[in-house]
Amino acid sequence: xxxxFKQHDGIDVITVKGNVLTGQYNEAILSTITxxxxxxxxxxxxxxxxxxxxxxxxxNLLLNILTKYRKAGGEVVLAKVSPELKKLLELxxxxxxxxxxxxxxxxxxxxSSL
Numbered sequence: 141x142x143x144x145f146k147q148h149d150g151i152d153v154i155t156v157k158g159n160v161l162t163g164q165y166n167e168a169i170l171s172t173i174t175x176x177x178x179x180x181x182x183x184x185x186x187x188x189x190x191x192x193x194x195x196x197x198x199x200n201l202l203l204n205i206l207t208k209y210r211k212a213g214g215e216v217v218l219a220k221v222s223p224e225l226k227k228l229l230e231l232x233x234x235x236x237x238x239x240x241x242x243x244x245x246x247x248x249x250x251x252s253s254l
Contacts, residue, residue: 143155143165148244148245149252152185154173156186158191160192160195170208177214181209182215183251184205184217185218186205199228199234202238206237216239217238217241
């Protein structure tokens with residue numbers, strides 16, 4: 141897995157690339173997320189369009205990010221979610237927890253409206 145942080149219309153975006161199989165990067169990502177929240181970030185888009193397979197470690201990472209933002213009074217939106225990930229989120233009942241949009245632009249628009 142590889143990841144990249146950027147901004148889109150003033151909203152933080154993390155792009156996840158490759159398979160999300162291990163917790164190897166989770167600590168580094170969560171540390172960066174914590175710093176962004178301390179710096180005032182309250183809206184995050186997680187772009188999943190370049191990600192491959194995701195397992196329980198990957199779901200745990202997504203939930204940790206969501207929890208951190210919501211505890212800080214913010215929100216997270218998943219963008220470009222693959223059909224396989226949508227199915228996994230439905231099977232685990234997490235589709236009721238995560239907000240999903242087709243692309244980063246619509247996710248950013250949604251967050252801007254909050």
